[in-house]
Amino acid sequence: MSVKSPNRWLILLSGVLINMCVGASYAWSVYQKPLIDMFKWSTNEVSLAFTLSFGLVPLAMIIAGKFQDQQGPKRVIFWGGVIYSSGIIGAGFTTSLSFLYMTYGVLCGLGIGTIYTCTVANTVKFFPDKRGLASGLVVAGFASGAVILAPLSSTLIEAYGVLNTFKLLGCAYLLIISVCTLLVETAPPDYRPAGWNPPAPSTAAIVGTDKNWREMLVDPTFYILWGMYTIGCVSGLMVIGHASPIAQEVIKLDSQTAAMAVSFLALANTAGRILWGWVSDKIGRYNAVMIMFILAGAMMFAMTKVSTLLPFMAVLMTVGLCYGGVMGVFPSITADMFGSKNxxxxYGIIFTAFGAAAVIGPRLASHFKELNSGDYNQAFLISAGLSIIGILLTCIAQYKKKKSVTVEEAF
Structure with missing residues (x-):
C-alpha cells in the first residue's frame, strides 16, 4: 500500500497483552477449591461457573464480530474489557451460586468473547504473510495469562482470601486492557505488508474465497471443521478445568505445588499455540492437527495410569501443548478456508465448537468424579476415544481439500 501503514508488530503486542488478561480465566481451577472450602458447595456446582464462562464465549464472539465490522476493534475491545473486569470484580462479592454464575460465568464469558474475536481477527488481517505464526502468537497471549496468574492468584488467595483476590485482579485487568486498547488500529482492507506479494496458488495450499457466514454454513466442510475443533478442545478444557483438584486429590500435591502445575499447564498451552502455528505454516494445517489428535489421545489414556509428580507433569503439559495448538491453528484454518474478509x-461461529467443548470436557470430569468417588479415569478414557474420531474427521477434511485443489486445477 502507498500510504503509511500502522505498526503491525505493536498491534500484535497489544493483542497479546490484552489476551493475557482475559486468559487469566484459564487459572480457574486455582479458585475452585477455595470456593468449595469457603461455601461448602460441590465440585459440580462450582465448576458450572467455568463452564458458563467459556460456554458463552462463542455467542459474544459472533455479536462482537459484527460490531467490529461496523465500528472497528478499538471500541469493541474497550467495552469488552469493562464487561470482563466487572465480572471478575463482581465475583469478589459472591454470596451465592447464582451470583457467581452471573459474574464469573456470564459477564466474564461475554467479556472474553468480545475481546478475543477482535484481537484475533484484526491481528490475523495484519499478517497475511505469517498467518499461522501471527494467530499462534496472539492466542498464545490468551493462554499465557494463567502462567503468571495461577501462582500469583494462589499467593493472593492465601494472603487475602479468594473473594478479595477477585477484586484486586479485576481492577488490574481493567487498567491494563484500557491502556493497551489505545494501541489497537483497524486493519486496512486487503492489507499487504511492504515488499510482500501473495505467492501463486499451489497444490500445497488452497486459500478459500471470502464467504460470509451464510455461505460458510452451507459448505459441508464447515461441519467437519466444527467437529474437529470441538474434539480438539475437549481434552484440554477437561484438564484445565480440573487441573488443581486432580493434582491435589489424585497426585496428592499441596495447593502451592498444584498451582505451579496449573502454571506449567498454561505455559505448555501458550507454547503450543506458537509452536503449532509455526509448524502448520511448514507442514500444512491438517497434518499438524492430525499429530495433535494422536498425541492428545495417547496422553489422555496415559492420564489414567499416572500417580506421581513427574509423569503427571509430562502428561499434563503434552495435553496443554496439543490443546494450545488446536486453538492456535484454527483461526488460520478458518481464514484459509473461508477467507479473511468476514x-x-x-470464526465466532466456528468457535461455538469451543463452547460445546467447554460444556462437554469439564462436565464429563466433574460428573464421573462424583459418580466414581473421586475417580476421573472414565472421563479420561472417553476423551481419548474422541481423539480417534478427531483423526478420522481430519482425514476427511484433508481428502476434501485435495479434491478441491484437483477440481480447481482442472479448470
Whole structure:
C-alpha cells in the first residue's frame, strides 16, 4: 500500500497483552477449591461457573464480530474489557451460586468473547504473510495469562482470601486492557505488508474465497471443521478445568505445588499455540492437527495410569501443548478456508465448537468424579476415544481439500 501503514508488530503486542488478561480465566481451577472450602458447595456446582464462562464465549464472539465490522476493534475491545473486569470484580462479592454464575460465568464469558474475536481477527488481517505464526502468537497471549496468574492468584488467595483476590485482579485487568486498547488500529482492507506479494496458488495450499457466514454454513466442510475443533478442545478444557483438584486429590500435591502445575499447564498451552502455528505454516494445517489428535489421545489414556509428580507433569503439559495448538491453528484454518474478509463473524461461529467443548470436557470430569468417588479415569478414557474420531474427521477434511485443489486445477 502507498500510504503509511500502522505498526503491525505493536498491534500484535497489544493483542497479546490484552489476551493475557482475559486468559487469566484459564487459572480457574486455582479458585475452585477455595470456593468449595469457603461455601461448602460441590465440585459440580462450582465448576458450572467455568463452564458458563467459556460456554458463552462463542455467542459474544459472533455479536462482537459484527460490531467490529461496523465500528472497528478499538471500541469493541474497550467495552469488552469493562464487561470482563466487572465480572471478575463482581465475583469478589459472591454470596451465592447464582451470583457467581452471573459474574464469573456470564459477564466474564461475554467479556472474553468480545475481546478475543477482535484481537484475533484484526491481528490475523495484519499478517497475511505469517498467518499461522501471527494467530499462534496472539492466542498464545490468551493462554499465557494463567502462567503468571495461577501462582500469583494462589499467593493472593492465601494472603487475602479468594473473594478479595477477585477484586484486586479485576481492577488490574481493567487498567491494563484500557491502556493497551489505545494501541489497537483497524486493519486496512486487503492489507499487504511492504515488499510482500501473495505467492501463486499451489497444490500445497488452497486459500478459500471470502464467504460470509451464510455461505460458510452451507459448505459441508464447515461441519467437519466444527467437529474437529470441538474434539480438539475437549481434552484440554477437561484438564484445565480440573487441573488443581486432580493434582491435589489424585497426585496428592499441596495447593502451592498444584498451582505451579496449573502454571506449567498454561505455559505448555501458550507454547503450543506458537509452536503449532509455526509448524502448520511448514507442514500444512491438517497434518499438524492430525499429530495433535494422536498425541492428545495417547496422553489422555496415559492420564489414567499416572500417580506421581513427574509423569503427571509430562502428561499434563503434552495435553496443554496439543490443546494450545488446536486453538492456535484454527483461526488460520478458518481464514484459509473461508477467507479473511468476514473472519470476525465466521470464526465466532466456528468457535461455538469451543463452547460445546467447554460444556462437554469439564462436565464429563466433574460428573464421573462424583459418580466414581473421586475417580476421573472414565472421563479420561472417553476423551481419548474422541481423539480417534478427531483423526478420522481430519482425514476427511484433508481428502476434501485435495479434491478441491484437483477440481480447481482442472479448470
Amino acid at each position: 473472519l470476525g463473524v465466521n
